[in-house]
Amino acid sequence: MVGGVVTGPPVHAAEDAVAAEVPPGSRVSLTVNGVRRTVTIDNRTSLLDLLREHFGLTGSKKGCNAGACGACTVLVDGRRVNSCLTLAVRLEGAEVTTIEGLAKGDRLHPLQQAFIDQDAFQCGFCTPGQIVSGVGCIQEGHTGSAEEIREWMSGNLCRCGCYVKIERAVEQAAGRK
Amino acid sequence: MSQPQAAVGAAVPRVDARLRVTGQAKYAADNSPDGVVHAVIVESSVGRGRVTGIDARAAEAQPGVLKVISHLNAPKLPPVEGRFPPGKPLRAFQDDRVRFFGQPVAVAVATTLEIAQHAASLMKVSYDAEISLTDLSVADAAGETQTYARGDADRALEAAAVRLESTYRTARNHHNPMEPAGIVARWDGDRLTVWEKTQWVQGTVFNLSGEFGMPPDRIRVISPFVGGAFGNAARTWVHSVIAAMAAREVERPVKLVLTRRQMYFAVGYRPAYEYGLRLGSDRRGRLTASTHDVRAESSRYETYSESVLVPGRMLYSTPNVRQAYDHVPLDVSTPWFMRGPGYSSGAYPVESAMDELAHELGVDPIELRLRNEPADDESSSLPFSTRRLRECYRAGAREFGWHRRNPKPRSTRDGDWLIGMGMAAGVYDTMRSQAQASVRLDADGTALVQSATSDMGPGTATSMSQVAADALGLTMRQVVFRLGDSLMPPAPVHAGSQTMASVGSAVQDGCDNLRKQAITLAVNDEGSPLYGADSADIVIRGGRLSLKDEPTRGETYRRLLARNERTHLEVLGSYAGPSGPEKFSLYAYAAIFAEVAVDARLGLVRVRRMLGAYDAARIVNPRLADSQAIGAMTGGIGQALLEHTVTDHRDGRIVNANLADYLVPTHADMPDLKAIFIDGQDYEADPIGVKGLGEVVIVGVAPAIANAVFNATGRRIRELPITAEALL
Ligand code: FES
Ligand code: FES
Secondary structure, three states, X not given: OOOOOXXXXXXXXOHHHHHHHOOOEEEEEEEEOOEEEEEEEEOOOEHHXXXXXXXXXXXXXXXXXXXXXXXOEEEEOOEEEEHHHOEHHHHOOOEEEOHHHOOEOOEOOHHHHHHHXXXXXXXXXXXXXXXXXXHHHHHHOOOOOHHHHHHHOOOOOOOOOOHHHHHHHHHHHHOOO | OOOOOOOOXXXXXXXXHHHHHOOOOOOHHHXXXXXXXXXXXXXXXXXXXXXXXXXXXXXXXXXXXXXXXXXXXXXXXXXXXXXXXXXXXXXXXXXXXXXXXXXXXXXXXXXXXXXXHHHHHHOEEEEEEOOOOOOOOOOOOEEEEEEEEEOOHHHHHHHOOEEEEEEEEEOXXXXXXXXXXXXXXXXEOXXXXXXXXXXXXXXXXXXXXXXXXXXXXXXXXXXXXXXXXXXXXXXXXXXXXXHHHHHXXXXXXXXXXXXXXXXXXXXXXXXXXXXXXXXXXXXOOOEEEEEEEEEEEEXXXXXXXXXXXXXHHHOOOOOEEEEEEEEEEEOOOOOOOOXXXXXXXXXXXXXXXXXXXXXXXXXXXXXXXXXXXXXXXXXXXXXXXXXXXXXXXXXXXXXXXXXXXXXOOOOOEEOOEEEEEEEEEEEEEOOOOOEEEEEEEEOOOOEEEEOOOOOOOOOHHHXXXXXXXXXXXXXXXXXXXXXXXXXXXXXXXXXXXOHHHHHHHHHHHXXXXXXXXXXXXXXXXXXXXXXXXXXXXXXXXXXXXXXXXXXXXXXXXXXXXXXXXXXXXXXXXXXXXXXXXXXXXXXXXXEEEEEEEEEOOOOOEEEEEEEEEEEOEOOOOHHHHHHHHHHHHHHHHHHHHHXXXXXXXXXXXXXXXXXXXXXXXXXXXXXXXXXXXXXXXXXXXXXXXXXXXXXXXXXXXXXXXXXXHHHHHXXXXXXXXXXXXXXX
């Protein structure tokens, strides 16, 4: 692979291979981005590590692994959660949506498009978490004013300092602009 | 540049935006080559001493644990040569010494991350601990004092009509990019491939080659996306060596990502400073003298220094200046460049003192600065290439509404809030280095441009594509720029705001040459409508060559290449960088304006709005430039009001080594931020006329806020960050 060109991540949910080497494991079935998956995993596995290391869905990021940055934000049954703080084995039957599940084919989610329109990112590392969190924020109806958006997006840190533009992007997608 | 400029200067969106908003951009830790296993570092829990024992039995007994490596069993590495900073760099498990709290003492490698983490937690390490010293305020300086002098500052101060004297302190700051440092290392026989988070792929090749004593051409480093860095991915840290070592030992690819906590001990920081400053001036505020006595923290094993003294010696006309910079070696890890290195720390005392002098004399702070504008650079005696700082003051003041500021401190209120405005100047060195870029135009009329540079956020691929598109006469869609692979043509470290000037000039050179090659081909080709035309009369737009004055006479690259049976044209562009001593003083400038509100009862400071006016010469993409400037204001708000590493000096432990306790700005802290750019180019700096932007945008932010706090409250806070406690 060469710089700048990225293909879709391979899905290496090698459940049997993983199960063979791992102490106390459990079986869990959950739906990720509309696809039903059943895996046997180490009980200690967080949802974030399950997505990243077992399903090859690396769009969700690990910024702190401690609930302090929001880079790992995903939707579980429609609600935003920090996937780094969520044990995967608890999610029997859950529906998980990650950044990879927002676009419909080639058509970006309106908030993804708004992030591009507003230049609401620089390095892009916090961006998947910001966007998923923004989708949650809009669904929850916390977009009444710029202040309200800022308040309800404050669990998502952006060290590149794109907050002003992220707030505008959420406003745009919420239809306030 | 005889080509029309359509892309350069336009606010085009990022070329890789889609990858970044869909989660498809692959950062270092997103790579999982077949058979990858995980490594977790065990850090020292004492601040200084020796490791006397490592009990790995419980860790090794875990199913799935492949190996535990420490100095007891690590392979011997060859000695490495002196690099920056001078000293003895930290090596991977080569001795039993503990130099600082948090130093890696072992690594656990296991088939899954969960097992590796658990194994690391089971490690029992015993130490012979010694007393560690980590407090800058009580430790002594050592080694050589760096000095600078012109005139006789001490005597001139004696004679000065007005004198100010103060000591300023700045806290240690951590870069804390959102992406933790990480690396995936894979050996194929004696060849090493790493996917590393780095601002310099070829620097990593060079450093790993030295660490392992192997030829650089057997190492490949890939890093197409960097999740922020602000300097801390511009060095090959020991964890990268540990990962490569572990991969060789277990004969499988190894992924190693630092925890957020480990980031506070392992990847550098903006050092804490004590800065003693004396200013002397005449009654009209014209500076006659200044002295600068600086103490900076460094580690005991390396002597780090940065340009903290520069603003104090060249920003204002001052006939007599004396400066001294002392290192204070401590039992800490080595500091490292963090956005606006040196300048952002040095601007705080200098710009605070200028504000104080203005207040003492009853002169407007901008007027005071104008009275001290130098005619040339008094520190080097060189003329300025360009210095549009006056224009920055003027445009910034107008846009910000500076005339509404009441110069009397504590005179503006909004309920319980005291309101104040402040401003400060900023400056940063215009660095440039040698760079190359390959340019290939294919028969389908599209171009591929490549250079081993990096993008930690400014939008390198976008701005380079803009330069290439104009020089080749293509649209943005017809150009692809790739970066982040050590096999590509050489580029300097993506740091010091030098990427646009250096790599951009190489791209310009390559594309200019390729365009000329195509034109030569056409004018000498009897089959071309341009046969026999004067090359100088030909322009290329949208992939079509035509006569400037007769646009209908021409043809496309595609037809030209097809008829000549060429699959492609290819050129290596290069930029030599500065050669010999500089003939000009080259700097970018900023004027930063801030309005704050301070809760009169609680001491809480809120920045209400901020504006930066910048002289960075040519702006390639105003949209990206705006994001960089606003982002740096945000970082500067952190430096001014929030960021502070708290060390327990009993053992050197950083007690707030996490993102909940080390405060960084959040959405809720955000004021209204605005950036304006003064029109201009600087062709003394480089062939594309840019001065670099990424650093200068943070310099001056903290003092502008501190000066606004003074205007609001009448309190001059001489220590960063400015906390509520300090204002109570
Ligand atoms: S990685 Fe989950 S909140 Fe930071
Ligand atoms: S875009 Fe870099 S951290 Fe948000």
